Amino acid sequence: MLLIAGRSVEAAPTTDRIVAVVNTELITLSELKAQTDADEKRIRDQYRGAELQRRLHQAEYTALTRMIEHKLQLQMAKAKGVEVTDEEIANAVKEMQRQGEKVDDTKPDVKKAIKEQLILLRVVDREVRGNLMVSETELQRYYLQHQSQFLLPEEYLISQILIVPSSDEDRAAARAKAAAIYAELKQGADFADLALRRSDGPEASRGGALGYVRQGELLPPIERALATLETGKVTEPIETPQGLHIIRLEEKNPPQFRPFAEVKMEIQGLVYRQKSEDTYQAWIRTLKDKAYIEVKF
Secondary structure, X not given: OEEEOOEEEOOOOOOOOEEEEEOOEEEEHHHHHHHHHHHHXXXXXXXXXXXXXXXXXXXXXXXXXXXXHHHHHHHHHHHHOOOOOHHHHHHHXXXXXXXXXXXXXXXXXXXXXXXXXHHHHHHHHHXXXXXXXXXXXXXXXXXXXXXXXXXXOOEEEEEEEEEOOOOHHHHHHHHHHHHHHHHHHHOOXXXXXXXXXXXXXXXXXXXXXXXXXXXXXXXXXXXXXXXOOOOOOEOOOEEEOOEEEEEEEEEEEOOEXXXXXXXXXHHHHHHHHHHHHHHHHHHHHHHHHHOOEEEXX
């Protein structure tokens, strides 16, 4: 018999062994291996030698830490009377199946795992997220400290004449057509009129107007040409897989920050998630500090 925390428990069989004690509950090597099987296979496929052993040890340590934390949370849930009903489990299974997961809840282990997951979610909601608030001051502070996240890149108002070759063999003819159009533009021809009559793009009926686009939304060759183009000027024909493009830059707006009012809800989600994680980690540390944990690993 093995004495642990004042209670006698059966020693694990010789084919198995105890790897951790969490208050009065045990975690065995076989339970740990069941959690690490998938990771172990992946790691053995990718690494060899000393790095393989280091990675395997790290995977086992991470899994054991997670299992200890789950035990502590389930123990807390039991002490607080947190439970879930069979109906809630059935509804969770239906939702998982609706999302395409293959769930066989006729297997006791599967049903137990789903039940425990629901209990974990409920106890964390009660103990961590229940009283969590995000103030206006915190939102504004985050906005000021992370403004680069809300910087919109340079914006272009552009029009296009697009010449699309009917086949790879006709690409030379398309180049010649684009060169001729470009020559007319250089001589003062009206861009919108030429786009209406000679462009193959769907925007031809609008005189080639494409509207506003942001830096990063265009094909790289077009982006590079626009970077140095002056307002009111046109590019030389730019060849891409789509065809030959002649772009007129109507207007260029510099990078600008999205206003706080526009991103407030987005920031609220970011700050709430960060506070939730910080509070959760602090709560876990408190559970560990108050618990008897012995790792035999």
